[in-house]
Amino acid sequence: MRTIEKTDEYLKAHGIMPSYQRIRVFDYLHNNRNHPTVDSIYKELVGDIPSLSKTTVYNTLRLFNEKGIILIINIEDNESRFDADISNHGHFKCKECGEIFDFDLGKDDLHILKLEEFSIDEQHVYLKGRCPKCK
Amino acid sequence: MRTIEKTDEYLKAHGIMPSYQRIRVFDYLHNNRNHPTVDSIYKELVGDIPSLSKTTVYNTLRLFNEKGIILIINIEDNESRFDADISNHGHFKCKECGEIFDFDLGKDDLHILKLEEFSIDEQHVYLKGRCPKCK
DNA sequence: TATAAATTTGTAATGATTACAAAGTTGTAA
DNA sequence: TTACAACTTTGTAATCATTACAAATTTATA
Numbered sequence: 351m352r353t354i355e356k357t358d359e360y361l362k363a364h365g366i367m368p369s370y371q372r373i374r375v376f377d378y379l380h381n382n383r384n385h386p387t388v389d390s391i392y393k394e395l396v397g398d399i400p401s402l403s404k405t406t407v408y409n410t411l412r413l414f415n416e417k418g419i420i421l422i423i424n425i426e427d428n429e430s431r432f433d434a435d436i437s438n439h440g441h442f443k444c445k446e447c448g449e450i451f452d453f454d455l456g457k458d459d460l461h462i463l464k465l466e467e468f469s470i471d472e473q474h475v476y477l478k479g480r481c482p483k484c485k
Numbered sequence: 486m487r488t489i490e491k492t493d494e495y496l497k498a499h500g501i502m503p504s505y506q507r508i509r510v511f512d513y514l515h516n517n518r519n520h521p522t523v524d525s526i527y528k529e530l531v532g533d534i535p536s537l538s539k540t541t542v543y544n545t546l547r548l549f550n551e552k553g554i555i556l557i558i559n560i561e562d563n564e565s566r567f568d569a570d571i572s573n574h575g576h577f578k579c580k581e582c583g584e585i586f587d588f589d590l591g592k593d594d595l596h597i598l599k600l601e602e603f604s605i606d607e608q609h610v611y612l613k614g615r616c617p618k619c620k
Numbered sequence: 621t622a623t624a625a626a627t628t629t630g631t632a633a634t635g636a637t638t639a640c641a642a643a644g645t646t647g648t649a650a
Numbered sequence: 651t652t653a654c655a656a657c658t659t660t661g662t663a664a665t666c667a668t669t670a671c672a673a674a675t676t677t678a679t680a
Binding site: 371401402405406 | 626627628629630631636637
């Protein structure tokens with residue numbers, strides 16, 4: 351479990367003022383790698399922070415993404431998911447159980463060779479199918 | 486320009502009853518490879534088909550996707566786009582001009598090697614950045 | 621302490637998508 | 651041809667994630 355002190359420094363180092371709500375949202379993402387939605391983050395935290403507003407969760411996640419400390423995962427068309435793991439990796443969603451799995455992306459990035467004239471900021475790789483358990 | 490007769494046969498061959506609306510929606514997608522949204526498809530066709538309903542466009546596109554003759558592109562989080570090119574390719578969106586470019590995907594699919602236990606139905610690769618013109 | 625700036629909060633608006641039922645169309649069998 | 655069933659289209663209303671906005675609260679600064 352990441353301590354409050356460490357998150358405090360981490361947010362400051364990325365130009366984010368470490369308010370209590372922001373620290374709690376980041377800690378939740380850091381400790382829960384199951385790619386939660388806004389709603390699940392809110393529902394989990396509002397028990398501890400009764401005053402918490404869903405708008406604050408939205409604002410906070412947008413800020414985190416702008417500052418580059420989280421990724422937004424749009425593997426579903428109706429709801430965004432969030433990931434504190436900002437390393438270069440892809441996501442697999444099982445159509446049966448709904449779970450989302452991480453997987454490494456080769457460093458080769460063959461397709462980028464064909465896009466030399468383009469400058470690439472973001473890369474999203476989404477796979478869908480059945481996981482080993484559901485197959 | 487694809488003729489109505491050819492589209493008629495193509496839809497039938499994929500188990501889709503070729504109504505006039507379905508033919509027109511498919512022809513539009515086939516002839517316009519700029520990854521249109523529901524709204525732009527609707528706005529374009531309703532001039533020719535005054536009775537057209539946006540619900541029909543939604544229903545038609547969902548059916549086409551279920552039958553495997555179009556792809557749904559969710560490179561944007563707020564609106565889906567549609568593509569009659571069902572070959573294995575990725576999409577690049579320019580953050581400046583908004584245009585979406587196609588690019589080939591290597592057949593190697595390195596990352597899939599690490600997912601041998603998973604069965605993969607769909608693969609989506611979305612890149613974002615600046616296109617050559619806007620860079 | 622006082623004041624300005626930043627953050628949080630609740631409510632209302634937005635907008636894409638879906639649900640649903642009525643109306644219209646097409647196919648089929650007698 | 652006619653009647654009936656199945657399918658398709660249409661319009662309206664509902665859904666639901668997200669955003670806009672302004673008031674309230676908290677924090678930073680002088």
